[in-house]
Amino acid sequence: xxxxxxxxxxxxxxxxxxxxxxxxxxxxxxxxxxxxxxxxxxxxxxxxxxxxxxxxxxxxxxxxxxxxxxxxxxxxxxxxxxxxxxxxxxxxxxxxxxxxxxxxxxxxxxxxxxxxxxxxxxxxxxxxxxxxxxxxxxxxxxxxxxxxxxxxxxxxxxxxxxxxxxxxxxxxxxxxxxxxxxxxxxxxxxxxxxxxxxxxxxxxxxxxxxxxxxxxxxxxxxxxxxxxxxxxxxxxxxxxxxxxxxxxxxxxxxxxxxxxxxxxxxxxxxxxxxxxxxxxxxxxxxxxxxxxxxxxxxxxxxxxxxxxxxxxxxxxxxxxxxxxxxxxxxxxxxxxxxxxxxxxxxxxxxxxxxxxxxxxxxxxxxxxxxxxxxxxxxxxxxxxxxxxxxxxxxxxxxxxxxxxxxxxxxxxxxxxxxxxxxxxxxxxxxxxxxxxxxxxxxxxxxxxxxxxxxxxxxxxxxxxxxxxxxxxxxxxxxxxxxxxxxxxxxxxxxxxxxxxxxxxxxxxxxxxxxxxxxxxxxxxxxxxxxxxxxxxxxxxxxxxxxxxxxxxxxxxxxxxxxxxxxxxxxxxxxxxxxxxxxxxxxxxxxxxxxxxxxxxxxxxxxxxxxxxxxxxxxxxxxxxxxxxxxxxxxxxxxxxxxxxxxxxxxxxxxxxxxxxxxxxxxxxxxxxxxxxxxxxxxxxxxxxxxxxxxxxxxxx
Numbered sequence: 299x300x301x302x303x304x305x306x307x308x309x310x311x312x313x314x315x316x317x318x319x320x321x322x323x324x325x326x327x328x329x330x331x332x333x334x335x336x337x338x339x340x341x342x343x344x345x346x347x348x349x350x351x352x353x354x355x356x357x358x359x360x361x362x363x364x365x366x367x368x369x370x371x372x373x374x375x376x377x378x379x380x381x382x383x384x385x386x387x388x389x390x391x392x393x394x395x396x397x398x399x400x401x402x403x404x405x406x407x408x409x410x411x412x413x414x415x416x417x418x419x420x421x422x423x424x425x426x427x428x429x430x431x432x433x434x435x436x437x438x439x440x441x442x443x444x445x446x447x448x449x450x451x452x453x454x455x456x457x458x459x460x461x462x463x464x465x466x467x468x469x470x471x472x473x474x475x476x477x478x479x480x481x482x483x484x485x486x487x488x489x490x491x492x493x494x495x496x497x498x499x500x501x502x503x504x505x506x507x508x509x510x511x512x513x514x515x516x517x518x519x520x521x522x523x524x525x526x527x528x529x530x531x532x533x534x535x536x537x538x539x540x541x542x543x544x545x546x547x548x549x550x551x552x553x554x555x556x557x558x559x560x561x562x563x564x565x566x567x568x569x570x571x572x573x574x575x576x577x578x579x580x581x582x583x584x585x586x587x588x589x590x591x592x593x594x595x596x597x598x599x600x601x602x603x604x605x606x607x608x609x610x611x612x613x614x615x616x617x618x619x620x621x622x623x624x625x626x627x628x629x630x631x632x633x634x635x636x637x638x639x640x641x642x643x644x645x646x647x648x649x650x651x652x653x654x655x656x657x658x659x660x661x662x663x664x665x666x667x668x669x670x671x672x673x674x675x676x677x678x679x680x681x682x683x684x685x686x687x688x689x690x691x692x693x694x695x696x697x698x699x700x701x702x703x704x705x706x707x708x709x710x711x712x713x714x715x716x717x718x719x720x721x722x723x724x725x726x727x728x729x730x731x732x733x734x735x736x737x738x739x740x741x742x743x744x745x746x747x748x749x750x751x752x753x754x755x756x757x758x759x760x761x762x763x764x765x766x767x768x769x770x771x772x773x774x775x776x777x778x779x780x781x782x783x784x785x786x787x788x789x790x791x792x793x794x795x796x797x798x799x800x801x802x803x804x805x806x807x808x809x810x811x812x813x814x815x816x817x818x819x820x821x822x823x824x825x826x827x828x829x830x831x832x833x834x835x836x837x838x839x840x841x842x843x844x845x846x847x848x849x850x851x852x853x854x855x856x857x858x859x860x861x862x863x864x865x866x867x868x869x870x871x872x873x874x875x876x877x878x879x880x881x882x883x884x885x886x887x888x889x890x891x892x893x894x895x896x897x898x899x900x901x902x903x904x905x906x907x908x909x910x911x912x913x914x915x916x917x918x919x920x921x922x923x924x925x926x927x928x929x930x931x932x933x934x935x936x937x938x939x940x941x942x943x944x945x946x947x948x949x950x951x952x953x954x955x956x957x958x959x960x961x962x963x964x965x966x967x968x969x970x971x972x973x974x975x976x977x978x979x980x981x982x983x984x985x986x987x988x989x990x991x992x993x994x995x996x997x998x
Contacts, residue, residue, distance in 0.1 A: 338968025363388035390423035411969030432471035503541035575611035670735020673926030679720035684914035723786030742768035761832035769827030778812035818875035830864035857927035861920035870908035
């Protein structure tokens with residue numbers, strides 16, 4: 299039954315997309331190589347579709363062109379978009395050309411975006427105005443005449459180039475496979491036409507100024523700011539006005555098209571050492587393996603490099619300055635990142651050495667220690683008040699209550715012990731909190747890596763197991779730290795007693811005494827972390843912006859909100875732990891263990907006693923973990939080192955370029971993650987730039 303339903307969906311997609319790519323590459327049940335982009339779940343995709351679909355026809359919902367292009371994909375400005383471009387982009391999804399987009403068309407387009415050749419497939423759909431799976435000369439000409447390039451340097455469609463592709467009478471229709479070569483060759487033909495138009499003497503030369511104008515107009519998408527600024531400088535040679543030959547013209551353009559290949563040649567020549575200066579002779583020797591790179595192109599390359607660094611040696615950084623794709627998330631790059639991540643997950647990170655894994659853990663441990671110390675210092679006074687409130691017995695024979703509430707407790711500490719009394723016991727706290735928080739954060743990241751599924755997802759149960767394991771692992775540091783800290787924190791309650799120090803507490807307890815109350819510590823820390831880390835991960839996603847980016851403010855808010863339920867729910871375990879670890883004074887009830895303590899508290903003080911200090915615990919733990927996680931993630935952004943493993947969530951730094959090109963909108967799922975990059979790709983790869991803004995009305 300499931301196979302039949304799946305087959306039916308494939309038939310729909312196959313009919314919607316005549317080019318016939320999606321079934322083979324996106325829906326096949328047989329694995330043929332690495333699946334680069336995982337298709338979205340049908341029901342999840344339907345939920346997204348219905349969220350944006352505003353048109354109801356009978357019992358079925360449809361997206362309008364505005365729903366898709368303006369609201370969902372956000373490709374154009376809602377106020378100033380060009381109507382022609384708007385209709386062209388939307389109609390490439392609307393295969394029925396009825397002005398509405400059905401769910402099957404929406405799903406079919408998602409399948410197209412999954413294809414490895416999605417950029418070519420999308421360009422084909424844009425040109426295929428009739429949606430019949432072929433492109434006519436009229437369709438090809440209509441689109442190109444509306445591009446911004448053609449308005450600057452018009453293309454002559456009455457040439458042998460057009461007749462070779464579309465036939466003598468231009469009646470031949472071009473298939474998808476033929477189109478991929480046509481669009482590739484078109485730009486060379488356009489550049490050749492521009493050269494011939496400027497070559498007024500028909501001697502095969504144009505001026506340097508004409509050369510600059512052609513490049514800026516037709517190949518602007520290949521030019522970095524540095525190249526744009528130095529076109530004239532590099533072609534002027536030694537300062538004399540020179541004419542540009544057609545060979546130099548084509549070599550310059552070919553070099554710009556092949557900068558990524560040039561990078562590969564450089565890495566091969568330097569054995570992947572990106573800092574090694576490479577002379578032209580060594581690069582030229584390595585380039586002999588590639589017919590695409592000629593000696594003339596190498597000469598131009600080193601002329602550009604010399605303009606950058608005033609020396610004849612080239613480094614990888616010099617190539618970044620020349621690369622139009624540097625810092626841009628193209629569909630190819632995204633697909634390769636996904637493929638590499640999937641490969642690492644499937645191989646269980648076997649390609650990484652033990653030293654790399656140890657170094658990664660040490661790196662995360664160090665950042666966690668710094669973050670933990672920062673968070674503990676920020677909220678330590680609240681922790682001291684919480685401890686004293688939890689230790690206060692409410693039985694009648696003990697005497698009058700010392701503190702009425704948390705605020706009263708804080709006031710009396712400051713009055714009787716001074717402001718720094720709020721920081722009594724901070725030193726051992728800082729000594730212990732660094733490894734405590736570090737191991738918790740490191741173990742959570744490590745377990746999330748280990749439990750991550752092969753498709754890169756992490757189910758809720760795995761998030762809770764990772765958090766719970768992190769909580770359990772910290773007890774080895776937490777328990778000794780807490781018992782010393784607690785005894786120092788309550789020492790100031792009794793006047794006239796001998797001064798209590800951390801050393802004296804450790805000496806009195808002994809090694810095994812430092813782990814008194816560890817069972818209760820497990821009961822508190824495992825649930826805390828099992829609740830906290832999943833809640834934090836999901837809160838981050840909810841508070842992220844439309845590109846999936848979390849600012850420091852949303853990181854702090856997410857970490858603080860997640861700490862509230864995580865801190866309050868295990869409060870009974872924290873009360874029991876505190877009672878077991880505090881040295882009982884004369885007349886106070888003593889406890890032999892967790893169960894005995896719970897039973898006596900219930901019998902003598904009632905159920906409410908288990909929640910003593912609960913508000914103080916929330917006010918302490920929530921901001922503490924807020925500051926800790928904020929510090930941890932900001933440190934990862936500023937000091938990130940790639941050890942070859944999966945990048946911890948939150949360590950991504952904001953990138954304006956990525957935000958413009960790579961969709962991190964949570965509603966962009968499956969292939970739609972690639973939508974913005976693919977639409978951008980038809981401009982950066984093919985120079986197919988349609989006007990995005992409505993033309994200004996002519997002055998009256």
